[in-house]
Amino acid sequence: MxxxxxxxxxxxxxxxxxxxxxxxxxxxxxxxxxxxxxxxxxxxxxxxxxxxxxxxxxxxxxxxxxxxxxxxxxxxxxxxxxxxxxxxxxxxxxxxxxxxxxxxxxxxxxxxxxxxxxxVGRGREQLGALVEAGMTLTAERSPESVLQRIVEVACRLLDAKYGALGILDGQGGLGQFITTGISEEVKARIGPLPVGKGILGVLVREAKPLRLRDLTQDPRAHGFPPNHPPMHSFLGVPIISKGRLFGNLYLTEKQGAEEFSKEDEKLAVTLAAQAAIAIENASLYEEVQRSYDELKRSQRLLVRQEKLASLGRLAAGLAHELNNPLSSVAGFAEALQRRAAEAGTAGQPGLAEFQEYLTLIQEEVSRAATIVRRLLDFARQREPSFGLVDLQGVVANAVAFVQRQARLANQQIVVDPVPEGSVAYADAQMLQQVFLNLLTNALDAIEGGGEVRIAARHRRDPGGRGPGRAWLDVMVSDTGTGISPEDLARVFDPFFTTKEVGKGTGLGLAICQSIIEQHRGTIEVQSEGPGKGTVVTVSLPLGE
Structure with a gap:
């Protein structure tokens, strides 16, 4: 247009x-x-x-x-x-x-x-590292060594700065914490480690992997000690043995990256599975070793009991053979002493020391009678009458028996209270005899002055798959004469004594050892040498 x-x-x-x-x-x-x-x-x-x-x-x-x-x-x-x-x-x-x-x-x-x-190269390297880790872990026999190696291997494989292994205590919390990457100085500054609160509690409850880019931004990230080194990237995986949660493996501060990757998580899960097998193997090995040690202990006890039984029969025969003439000597000495007192010997030639001699005869006969009585006690060792016993009361009764004697001799007995809940399946009278004997020996060792202390503590055997057996250790120590290394090896031999001639029969510790072994416990004597005191430790299994 x-x-x-x-x-x-x-x-x-x-x-x-x-x-x-x-x-x-x-x-x-x-x-x-x-x-x-x-x-x-x-x-x-x-x-x-x-x-x-x-x-x-x-x-x-x-x-x-x-x-x-x-x-x-x-x-x-x-x-x-x-x-x-x-x-x-x-x-x-x-x-x-x-x-x-x-x-x-x-x-x-x-x-x-x-x-x-x-x-593929990284995968091969990781596979090789896993194989090496598996061989390393399965080569360990001690559960404690296995647990420490798990943390160290995990940190090395996954380039983590810090690593830890939290072990469950059987009550839903963390009873043991094994770490790597943290120096002893830093550990001392940190103080008590986490017990299963916050993010660690989540891992315990849920028992599944958890991967965080920045731990500090997670609202559940609490419960750590205030002086703990800073942590950002975080990876936690469960260690499950035979369908049961054993603990958790924790890794923090991925080196060379801002966070742990999915591949890292898979690798950690695989390592945790290997760790569970290694823990199980170490625990089984420990159980086998414990059973073997128990078998050897039982064999030694059986051989020892057979020897002691033979020795006991000999001692019983000797005691009976000695008892009759000793009774006669004691009776005649007493009669002569009574007649001499009635007739009066003062001023008579040759008879001035008559009363003194009779007194010495009676004292020596009394000492011989004591030896005979100990021989009979040794020969007549009875089977324990087991029942639930409060060891706190047993120790207290033994201390009460010797306390008056110690005061009269100006000797000091320091008593640290036995922990509450020290209940064992035992024979109270036999154990009281043990502690009474140990306290008497300790007081004899400080005759020239010193201190006797009796203390006790609870402990547990380290358990690869949970809490180990509970024990009560009772330590009777003195600052007295001590024992030489050559004598220390013989202290439990019947009739061996380190006391002066005439002051001991050498049967006390032999009887104590026999009683403690009947209670499936142990007794050990330690001394750094003459003049350096002695410590006797009695360990008894607690009833749970």
Whole structure:
């Protein structure tokens, strides 16, 4: 139409200045960004980024290349759609983008394959490390050594700065904490370690892996000591043995990365499974060793009892043979002493010392009678009458028996209270005899002055799969004469004594050992040498 002004056609901008909009798909958005913004400094940098993207993980090399080929074709179609009426511009676009796309395709494929090769290499290294870790752990026989090695191996495999192993106490909390990466000085500054609150309590209750980028940002991250080293990245996995939670493995501060990866978590879970087997093996080995030791102890006890029985029969025979003449001597001495007192011997030649001699005869006969009585006690050792016994009362009664004697001799007995709950399956009278004998020996050792102390404590055997057996240790110590190393090896031999001639029969400790062994306990004598005192430790299993 005349007069109409047709809109003026805008001149096309040079192709190099125009952004080209490519298909915006999730898989290819990084490539779109690359082509539109040019933010990558090189195709190699872009290819490396593409190869490491999650979208290309978990798929094969053919799939990666196939996706890139589809992308290249999509780019070509996009260019044809945009410049289909501008053949020259289209050709310039294709000349510009096709080499770039082909180059990117080649580099991405190569980078991807290189990344896969590196991943395979890392996998081989991890597999080798796991095999080595498994061999190392299964070679350990002590449960304590196994637990420490688990933490150390986990930190090394997963590049963690700190590691810990929390072991359940059987009551839903953490009874033991084994650490690595923390010096003894730092441990002392930290103070008591966590007992199962906060994030550690969650792991105990849920018994499943937990991976955090920043522990400090988690609301459950509490319960740690205030002086604990800072922790950010965190990985915790359960150690489950025979379907039961044994404890948890904790790793913090991933070195060279901001967080532990999923691959790290899988590796930690695998290591935890190996650890569970190693713990089980070590526990079984310890049980076998304990059973073997118990068998050897029983054999030694049986042999010892047979020897003591033979010795006891001999002692009983000797006691009976000696008892009659001793009784006669004692009776005649008493009669002579009475007659001498009636007749009066003062001032008579040869008879002035008569009373003194008779007194010495009576004293020596009394001492001989005591030896005979101890021989009979040794020969007549009875079987224990077991029942639940409060050891606190047993020890207190033994102390009460000797306390008056000690005061009269100006000797001091220091008593540390026996812990509450010290109940054992025992014979109260026999154990009281043991402690009375030990206290008497200790008082004899400080005749010239010193101190006797009796103390007690609870302890548990280390258990590989939970709390071990509970024991009561009772220590009777003195600051007296001490025992030489050569005599220390013979203190439990019947009739052996370190006391002066005439002051001991050498049967007390032999009887004590026999009684304690009948109670499935142990008795040990320690001394650093003459003049350095003695410590006798009686260990008795507590009834639970």
């Amino acid at each position: 005349a007069g109409e002004r047709r809109p003026r056609k805008r001149s096309a901008a040079p192709l190099e200045d125009r952004p080209v909009r490519l298909p915006d798909k999730n898989v290819y958005d990084a490539l779109v960004e690359c082509l539109e913004t040019g933010r990558y400094h090189s195709a190699q940098a872009y290819a490396q980024d593409m190869a490491e993207r999650d979208v290309f993980r978990g798929i094969g090399a053919k799939q990666v290349i196939g996706r890139l080929l589809v992308l290249r074709d999509a780019c070509g179609r996009a260019l044809h759609a945009r410049f289909h009426r501008q053949p020259k511009a289209l050709q310039r676009a294709l000349d510009l983008y096709e080499p770039v796309m082909n180059r990117i395709l080649t580099i991405v494929a190569m980078a991807f394959l290189q990344e896969r090769e590196r991943a």
